[in-house]
Amino acid sequence: MLQNFKAISLSYKKAPLDIRELIALDEISCRQFLQTLKSFIQAPDVLVLSTCNRTEVYYSADTDYSQEIVKLLGITKGIDNISKYLDYFTILNEHNDAVQHLFDVAMGLESQVVGDMQISNQVKVAYQWSADNETAGPFLHRLMHTIFFTNKRVVQETSFRDGAASTSYAAIELIDELTTDVIDPSILVVGLGEIGADVCRNLKGSGFKNIKITNRTQAKAQALAEECGLEVLPFEDIVRGMKEADVIISSVARETPFFTKEMVKRLNVLSFKFFIDLSVPRSVEADIESIPGVLVYNIDTIQNKASEALQRRINSVPQVQQIIKESIDQFNDWSKEMMVSPTINRLKNALEMIRQEEMARYMKKLSPEETKRLDSVTRSMMQKIIKLPVLQLKAACKRGEAETLIDVLNDLFDLEKQSSEVDH
Numbered sequence: 001m002l003q004n005f006k007a008i009s010l011s012y013k014k015a016p017l018d019i020r021e022l023i024a025l026d027e028i029s030c031r032q033f034l035q036t037l038k039s040f041i042q043a044p045d046v047l048v049l050s051t052c053n054r055t056e057v058y059y060s061a062d063t064d065y066s067q068e069i070v071k072l073l074g075i076t077k078g079i080d081n082i083s084k085y086l087d088y089f090t091i092l093n094e095h096n097d098a099v100q101h102l103f104d105v106a107m108g109l110e111s112q113v114v115g116d117m118q119i120s121n122q123v124k125v126a127y128q129w130s131a132d133n134e135t136a137g138p139f140l141h142r143l144m145h146t147i148f149f150t151n152k153r154v155v156q157e158t159s160f161r162d163g164a165a166s167t168s169y170a171a172i173e174l175i176d177e178l179t180t181d182v183i184d185p186s187i188l189v190v191g192l193g194e195i196g197a198d199v200c201r202n203l204k205g206s207g208f209k210n211i212k213i214t215n216r217t218q219a220k221a222q223a224l225a226e227e228c229g230l231e232v233l234p235f236e237d238i239v240r241g242m243k244e245a246d247v248i249i250s251s252v253a254r255e256t257p258f259f260t261k262e263m264v265k266r267l268n269v270l271s272f273k274f275f276i277d278l279s280v281p282r283s284v285e286a287d288i289e290s291i292p293g294v295l296v297y298n299i300d301t302i303q304n305k306a307s308e309a310l311q312r313r314i315n316s317v318p319q320v321q322q323i324i325k326e327s328i329d330q331f332n333d334w335s336k337e338m339m340v341s342p343t344i345n346r347l348k349n350a351l352e353m354i355r356q357e358e359m360a361r362y363m364k365k366l367s368p369e370e371t372k373r374l375d376s377v378t379r380s381m382m383q384k385i386i387k388l389p390v391l392q393l394k395a396a397c398k399r400g401e402a403e404t405l406i407d408v409l410n411d412l413f414d415l416e417k418q419s420s421e422v423d424h
Contacts, residue, residue, distance in 0.1 A: 003335070005045070005139070007098040008066045008091055011054035012112055015088040023077060023085070025050040027129070033076045034133040040072060041065045044137035047144075049105070049126040051119070053112055058102055060139055066091045099143070099331070103324045106147045107154055113166040115313040120151050142334060150327040157323065160316040162309065167299070168198040170306040171276055172206050174297060175247050178274045188233065188245035189213045190258070192220055195278050196251035204228040212241055243267050249276045252283040259284040261291065269293040278302070336397035343406045344390055350414075351382050 010023055025033060030048050037046050037057070045060040057069050070089060074082025092098045101110075106123040108115040127144045130136040136144070154160050179185035187208055189200055192215040203211055214233040215221040225232045233241045242248060242264075252258040259275065267273070275296045277284040282298060289296050355378050363371050396405045 003095045004062050005058065005060050005095045005098045005143075006064065006066075006091075006093050007056060007058045007101055008069050008089055009054060009056040009101065010085075010089045011056070011110070013110075014090065015085075019085060019088055020052065020055070022079065023055050023073065023082075024052065025055060025076070029076055030126075031129055031133060033073065034129060034135050036072050036076060037069065038133065038135050041068060043135075045130075045140035046135035047102075047126055047130045047140060049123060051122050054105070054110075056105070058098060058140075060137070064091075064093050066093070099328060100324075102143070103147060103150065103328060107151060107320055107324060108160070109317065109320065109324075113169070114310065114317070115160045116166075117161055117169075123147065138338075139335070143331060146327055146331045150323060153323050153327075154320050158316040158319045159312045160320050162312055166198075167278065167302055167306050168195060168202050170302045170309070171199055171249065171278060172202050174276060174302060174305065175208070175249075175274075176206075178295075179246060182246050184210050185246040186210045186244050187212070187247045187249065188241045189249045189251075190238065191215060191250060191252035191279070191283070192224055193251050193253050196249070197224055199249055199251070199278070200224055200228050200230060204230070212245070214238055214241060239263075239267075246272070247274045247276065249278065250283045251278040253279065254283065255281060257283055257285040259288065261285050261288050264288050264291055264294060276302070333397070337394055340393045340397055340406060343410070344386075344393060347389060348386060351386060355379070355382055 010020065012020065015023075025048065030050055034046060034048055037043070037048075037059070041059065041061060042063070043059040043061040043065070045058070047058040049056045049058075055073075057073075059065065059069075066089070067083075067086075070082055070086055074080070079085075092101055102123075104110045106120055108117070108119050111119055123144075127136065127140075130140065175185070175187065185208065187203065187210065189196055189203070189211070190213075192200065192213060196215075200211075200213055212231045212233040213221055213225060214235050214237075216235050218232070218235070221232045221235075224230070248259070250259060264273075269291060270293070272293050272295065275284045275288065275294065277296060277298045280299055284296050284298070286296065286298075288294050359371075359374065359378060362374065366374060393405055
C-alpha cells in the first residue's frame with residue numbers, strides 16, 4: 001500500500017496555454033474535484049495542484065485511474081470531449097517517479113522560470129485543500145512535510161531562490177530597491193500586453209498597495225483589475241496618473257516612444273520619478289533622463305538582472321537535486337518501516353498476550369505490591385525481548401529484505417492467527 005503513489009500531469013512542457021487555461025481549476029473547482037475523486041476512486045491520498053503552468057493529480061492506489069481522472073476532470077470543468085486532450089497529459093504510474101516529480105515540482109525545478117518562488121506556496125495550498133477535504137492519509141501527510149522541510153533546506157543552503165529570475169519578477173525587485181525610502185509608493189502600469197499583465201499579477205502579492213493600471217482598451221484593464229484586485233485609471237486620465245505616480249511601468253506596444261521628453265517635462269517633477277520601460281521597441285524616450293529627478297530603466301537592465309539571478313539558480317541545481325535525493329532516501333526509509341509496523345504491532349500483541357496469561361496464573365497468590373513488581377519486571381523483559389527483532393526488521397527494510405523476516409516472525413509466533421483473533 002506504500003509503494004503505489006501515482007501522478008497525472010498536464011503542464012507547459014506538453015500543453016499550450018489555451019489547453020492549460022481550459023483545464024485549470026480555481027479553488028472552488030479544485031475542492032469540488034477532490035470530493036469527486038474521493039467518491040469515484042479508491043485512494044486514501046489525493047492531491048490536486050492547479051497553477052497557470054500545470055494541472056496535476058497525485059494519488060495512492062494499486063489501480064491506474066488516469067483515464068477515469070481525466071474524464072472526471074472533464075465533468076468538473078464541463079468539457080464533454082476531454083479524452084481528446086489525453087495526449088497532453090503525462091502519466092506517472094511508477095511510485096518512485098511520482099514521488100520524484102512532486103519533489104521537483106515543489107522545489108521549482110520543473111517551473112518555466114527555474115526556482116519559481118510561487119510554486120512552493122501553491123503546493124502548500126494544494127495540500128491544505130487535501131487536508132480540508134480529508135483526502136490526505138498518513139503517507140501524503142508525511143510526504144508533504146518532508147517536502148516542506150526540503151524546501152527550507154534549499155532556501156537556507158543554496159542560491160536557488162536568490163534574486164528574481166523572470167523579467168516581471170526582476171521589475172518588481174527593481175521597484176522595491178528604487179522605493180526603499182518612499183512611504184507607500186504610487187505605481188502606475190501603462191499597457192497590459194503579456195509582460196504588463198504578468199507584472200500586475202506579480203504586484204498583486206508584492207506588498208505594494210497603491211497601484212493603478214491603465215490601457216487603451218478599457219475592458220482589458222477592467223478584467224485584469226478584477227483578477228488582481230487593482231484600480232483602473234481611465235486612459236484619458238493618464239497625465240494625472242503620471243503626476244501622482246512615483247514609478248511608471250510601461251509595456252506599451254508601438255513603433256515610436258509613447259512617453260516623450262516634452263510630455264514628462266510638463267509634469268513639473270518635484271521629487272524622483274522612475275520609469276521602467278519593458279517595451280521592445282522602447283516606449284520611453286531615453287533623453288527623458290535629462291529632466292531633473294527622472295530616471296529610466298529599460299528592458300536590458302532588468303533582463304541582465306534576471307539573467308544573473310537565473311544563472312545563479314542554474315548553478316545551484318545539482319545542489320538542490322542532492323538535497324532532494326537525501327530527503328527522498330529518508331522518506332523511503334520511513335515508507336519501508338511503515339510496511340513492517342503491522343508485523344511489529346502483531347509481535348508486540350502476541351508477546352503481551354503471553355505475558356498477560358502468565359501474569360493471570362500467579363496474580364491470585366500475590367499481594368498488590370508483588371503484582372505491581374511482577375508487572376514491571378515482565379514488561380521490562382518483554383521490551384528487551386522485542387528490541388532485537390524490531391531493529392533487525394528495520395535494518396532488513398533498508399536492505400529491501402524485510403519480507404523474508406516478516407514471514408519468519410509470522411511462522412514463529414503464528415502472528416496471522418493472532419491478528420485474526422484480535423480482529424474478532
